[in-house]
Amino acid sequence: MTDGIYILGNDVVYDQVVALLNSIEANAGKKIPICIIPYNERLDKVREEIAARDNVTLFENSAAITYWDNFATQIWKNYPRAQKTWREWGFSDLYELPMHRKFCAFDGPFDKFIYFDADTLLMGPIDYVYEKLDNYDWVVNDFQYKSDLKYIFDGSPELLKQVFNQEKLQSQIFCAGWFASKKHIFSQDMLVDILNKLEAGEADVMALVAPDQSLFNYMVLRSGISYYNFAYHDSEKATGNHWSSNFDVVNNILYDQERRLTYLHFMSIGASTFTQLCAGEDVNVPYRDVFLHYRYLTSPELRPQSFRVESPLMRLQKTTSSFIQQKVNNIKLNYRNFKDRITQ
Structure with missing residues (x-):
């Protein structure tokens, strides 16, 4: 059985991808196979980086990419509120469709996997996550359950009660930027059933700010697969992971009250900010020196030595x-x- 890591990326997030790859190499405790799922075809720099690393590959299963592109398209094209809302916001009719390509992880080479958004850094070993997948189908480690439900599901209270088990709803929502699961965890029958339910009106429960995240949450809850959140079920030992928290930095490792983080997530900080930073611009990035350490871990001579103010x-x-x-x-x-x- 093969354990691995998936990352969704392209050349736009190249600096973040390199930093993440270096943090995995430095902090995982062992060499782990990594597969990069293409956000789109802008991959020239990513391909060069992959060629320089013997444990990193590019996801090139075009049939799987097409399947999941079509799966997401079918859902959102048949959801009138989504179309209307995204148009009002000035976005395309299929807002953030490429983000749904992280679903390709279910058809990739790894039997058990951990998915990382490109804007994350690994801070410590992750064997314990793979071990938890021996007993659960879906594993996360975040505090999304403490946030407002509307960021995941914003349907009417009446519809939410019809669709979900209310006892589990708030406690089982999660951030889709970091999660662990297994190959083919959603059977073809499950996927057909999910599509039918969504097209029958259940799509109206989903929030539209981060459509892939809402869909992941819907599928996990609605399918009934087994679920575990370290931050909820083992809260005494859990650490934070979002950049807005005040962590201690020791040798480029982050600690939360003397407990080592598993990962740091730079969620909501745009890729252009990291590009500017790596080009030597004096931009505000939390834990900036930590990010730069991992970004240039294998090429310290390229790290900016000074930063110019715009x-x-x-x-x-x-x-x-x-x-x-x-x-x-x-x-x-x-x-x-x-x-x-x-x-x-």
Whole structure:
């Protein structure tokens, strides 16, 4: 039986991918096979990085990629509220569709796996996670259950009561940026049943800010597969993992009240911020030196030695460019909405 790690990535998050790969190599305690799932075809730098590492491969099962792209498309294309909401926000009709490619992990080479978003760093060994998969189908380690349910499910209270077991609902929601599971954990019959339920109206429970996360939560809860959250079931020993927490740093390892973190998640910090940092710009990134340590662990000579502060003029240019782009997007959106109305 093969244990492994999946990462969703492309060249846009290249600096984060390199930092994550280096943190795994440094802190996992052993060499673990890693497979990078392509977010899209922008992979030139990622392919070069893969070629330099003997334990890293690219997920190239085109049939699986097509299947899960179509699976997500079928769900969201048949969900009118999602289409309407994303258009109002100025997004495409299939907002963040490539994020659903992390589902490809269920058809990959690893029997048991841990999935990492690219904006994470491994802080310690993960054998205990694979061991927990001997008894559970889905394993997480986060405090999403303490947050507002609306970030995962924002359907009406009446519909939520119809769809989910209310005793488990709040305690079993999770962040889809880091989780562990098994190959083919969702059978074909399960997937057909899930699609039927969603198309019958249950899709209306799902929140739309992070559609892949809402869908993962729906599938785990609705399928009834076994679930374990270290942060919930073993809260006395659990550590935080989000960058907003105040952790101690010792030799580039983060600790929460003297307990070593398993991973650090830079969730909600844009990839462009890390690109700017690695280009030598003085941008605000929590645990910046820790990130830079892992990003340049194997190439310390390339690490920026000083950081330049962006000039007011450059900042104004970027702000103006962003404003103009938003105006263009709004014009496109208004035109599309007008076109939709006259063709109805």
